[in-house]
Amino acid sequence: MTTKDLSLTEIYALARDTMLANGCDDANAAALADIVTRAERDGSHSHGLFRVPGYVKALRSGKVDGTAKPMVSHPAGAVVRVDGGGCFAPMAQSVGLPALADVASKTGVAALSLTNIHHFAALWPETEYLADRGLVGIACTAYMPTVAPAGSKEKLFGTNPISFAWPRPGKAPVCYDMATSAMALGDVQIAARDGKTVPPGTGLDPDGNPTTDPGLIAKGVLLPFGGYKGSAIALMVELLAAGLTGEAFSYEAAENDNHDGGPPRGGEMVIALSPALIAGEGWEDHVERFMDKLTGLEGVRVPGDRRHRNRQNEGLRAINADLLDTIRSLS
Ligand code: NDP
Ligand code: PYC
DSSP: OEEEEEOOOHHHHHHHHHHHHHTTOOHHHHHHHHHHHHHHHHHGGTTTTTGGGHHHHHTTTTTTTTTOOEEEEEEEEEEEEEEEEEEHHHHHHHHHHHHHHHHHHHHSSEEEEEEEEESOOOSHHHHHHTTTTOEEEEEOOSSSOOOOOOSSSSSOBBOOOOOEEOOOTTSOOOEHHHHHSSSSSHHHHHHHHTTTTOOOOOOOOOSSEEEEEEEHHSSSSOOOOOOOHHHHHHHHHIIIIIIITTTOOOOHHHHOOOOSSOOOEEEEEEEEEOOOHOOOHHHHHHHHHHHHHHHHHTTTTTHHHHHHHHOOSSSSSEEHHHHHHHHHHHH
């Protein structure tokens, strides 16, 4: 694979200029460029610049409104709702997350229901936003049918990611962020692009046969991680991100979508909990003693550590050269 080196400033400018050239206003372009840059900074490669062509397709087809102004409301005590007005998710989060953190810090628990949004990014930015403010964060979103529920060979679930972050004052949070499929679709697509195989158990070809060819899996179905257990979590994500927000289940998102290659309209559920208010004084030390036990075990690493280590490096990032050419041709 040929790559070209870009600084984080250059990555931000490329993403922002591409969004501006395709109908975004300053605020929407900045929100998107920020999320793309943070993904590249942390090494979330399947959800950084790789997603920009899809974002542009959604803007050009008119599916996404690059000038949307998301509206925040408070329909019930600890419930925050954002109507994204058809924006990409980061724009809606930019107004929803501060409101969520504010309520959870006062009440101990709060839920943010994001609707009328298009999510194509990683979810750790949402949960780490909360952890950076002393709150536990849980976020999930659905997608379009990509994954066969356990027992079936037919796709119904999205790749349905879920992220969890736990605050560690003075340290990077514990944070996992994972598709509930055996592999994220973006990583399957990147493996296909780079001519690699994927591990057995990742998915089935269009005839329902197991395969390690990512190109065939992209045309067939992905499997949930961990069999029926991952399938149950994917089911929970459908219910929280669509049932609880009132937005589209993955199958409804596909029915409503114009299939331009960009993210479909859907919802996201973000939950915030305050350990200071729920556990009370001393929660930090109590948890750190547990974390010491965990990290004292040979072979264990804390989820999020790889990204947080990458984040310390402010240097150049190697970007796929063909992807760069594609993105530059979009302005
Ligand atoms: P990975 O399988 O790469 O990683 C999942 C989590 O496990 C990460 O938090 C990772 O931490 C952690 N982890 C990995 N290896 C270890 C290890 N050996 N020990 C402890 N923890 C470990 O993620 P996925 O491929 O499942 O998902 C990739 C991204 O795709 C996610 O950011 C997700 O949000 C995004 N996505 C978005 C969708 C959307 O609709 N918007 C749909 C599906 C996925 P670390 O990062 O530090 O390696
Ligand atoms: O990687 O599975 C994925 C994905 C779907 C939507 C955004 N990312």
